[in-house]
Amino acid sequence: MKNSYSKCFTLLLCMSLSVAHAQRNDILKESTAYEWPADVAVKQKLETWQDKKFGMIIHWGLYAVPGIIESWSICSEDWIERDSTIKYEDYKKWYWGQSEKFNPTKFNPEQWAKAGKDAGMKYLVFTTKHHDGFAMFDTKQSDFSIAKGPFSTNARKDVAKYVFDAFRKENFMIGAYFSKPDWHSQYYWWDKYATANRNNNYDIRKYPWRWNMFKNYTQNQIAELMTNYGSIDILWLDGGWVRPLASVNQEVLSWGAPIPEWSQDIDMPKIATMARKAQPGLIMVDRTVHGQFENYQTPEQKIPEKQLDYPWESCMTLGGAWGFVPNDQYKSAGEVVHKLVEIVAKGGSLLLGIGPKADGTLPDDVVNKLEEIGKWTSKNGVAIYGTRITKNYHDGQNWFTQSKDGKTIYGISLLGQNPVKEIVWQGSVPKKGTLITLLSNNQKLKWTLKDGKIHFDLPETDEKIALTFSFTPENNP
Incomplete structure (x- = not known):
């Protein structure tokens, strides 16, 4: 089996870019539905956020070790490609096993923050946990985290804390990305059944106790982030298929993703009340679940055709993948600036995705690209920051x-x-x-x-x- 894992790793390195660039059905478009928040403090923070215009989203997790697409390779949907000689269950074990190798001894969030500042970025969204369930913070709800593996002896094992601190020192607004689905949790993907797709793999109506355990687990992890990591401006929730069944509309159906017959409701009103008690005025971004908990919208890897008169951002990758993959092809500084200009003129913000390497440093090419972008924003930023349509x-x-x-x-x-x-x-x-x-x-x-x-x-x-x-x-x- 060890040889199979080695073969799988080699193949993944070769296919990582092709998978990252492949047609994906998790890419989100803009919507016409928007509900302005009623909370005055949220409105004020939204106004401040709309001044920033340019942010950095960082995907960093287990997937950085082999340098592959984030999380999605362990999902059993027909658009996902894997080595056909490796059994699916063995592949998942191999993927989970990267936690025993992830030891970013050169972890350097100060480098990341400086590179973002040099580019002219003003806010951060850091991936505290992606769909694979591996926490990039010292959660007490699970042992599956950066703070429990080989990095556990490092003084900076509570990675999210040091990332947030480094960017705060550079005057960034701080956002915490958090995946609502958790494919490692037995309360979401239960070993009793196969993992057929991105959704939870058991009928919640038959096992309400198990789903209630998942709700508590999710709420407790978000509570940790909201109470233990200083001032947080944005809670950026991904995995829009985890939602009340009643909110599934034609827009959701158009994704082509599987929809279960039961409701994957995690009680967003309770989460919002808790989060905003800890972080007054918190901007909540419950992606694609339109309403009071989607304070701004997030079209992905695209720019809306027309100007929009409500808060939104285009989240796009600097390269071909969200996280680090070897030999990635990065956009030129000119292409990024042109996209930034169009987005801002249409009323949005650009959230640019970068992925640190497994050792905790940024690729040189990323640092250089961000520096080039900054040469333009440093001279022309008055036409970008703090402007309106x-x-x-x-x-x-x-x-x-x-x-x-x-x-x-x-x-x-x-x-x-x-x-x-x-x-x-x-x-x-x-x-x-x-x-x-x-x-x-x-x-x-x-x-x-x-x-x-x-x-x-x-x-x-x-x-x-x-x-x-x-x-x-x-x-x-």
Whole structure:
């Protein structure tokens, strides 16, 4: 069997990128359903969060050891690929066994926080537990955690604490990702039955005691995160199939994922009451379960086609996978900035996914990419951070935001391969008699209005990604 595990590991290293890039049916789209929170403190924190615009989501867990897709390889659904010579149960044992190897002795959250700050990121979402159930914090509810394996003798074994502390020191808002399903728990995937898919594998109606144990287990772990880890701004709950059956609608059915006949209700009202007692004003993100516990929406790996007038973020990977995989292909700084600009002009925020290596450090390529992104945000961030949407938000390669008081419009022109000598856009007209300012060097530019379009010549610049301008709009008194 040892040889089989070795063969499985070798194959997984070869297929990790192809799996990460494969067609997935867990990718979430935006919805048209949104309910504004009634809690004033939540509204205030949402307003603060909407100023940040650019965040980092970190996936780090057992899957970093072999460098494979996070958690999903142990799920028995037809879109998941595994070595066909390895029995499914043996594969799960091999995967769980990575907990005996995960010893990140170079764990360096300060490096992560510095890289995020250098990129211009303003908030963090850290994966405290993914679907595989392996906790990246010192939970008292289970022995399946980073604090109980080889890393247990390390002074920083309570990983989440040190991650949150490192990012707080860099003035990040702090978010805790938590998976509602837990595939390692006997209260969710019970060994009595096969694990057919992502859902719990027993009929809750027949075994209510077992499901109540899972609810208590989940609520207790979330309580640990809300009470033992300092100030938390966001509780980011993943695994939207764990939800009341009554909330399953056509949107959920369109995912094509299996839906059980019973309700996987974990009592979100109770969780929210507990969490907000510990963390007043907490933003809750119960992904895809629309209503009072989804304070902002999270379209995944895509950008909505049109501007949205409620809080949302696009969560996207820097590379092809959420966690670390060897030889990953990362997006260019220009591509990330272009996505950030479009997202912000449409009213959202960008949550960019990175994955530390198994030793606890970021890949050099990730650090370098984030530094490149930061060269642009450090010069042009005024057009991103603290802005709000404007009616005329897009024309060709030009995107527009505005200051909260509406007195300044920012135009961001995305650059391609060909040099630009003239900027032209329609709509978003400057006030007569004023000048347009090129933010990178504070140069004042004259403009003309011809055939309903703004025209102005562009002086020479070294900028390769996007040019940012500010001006007073024509309707400003």
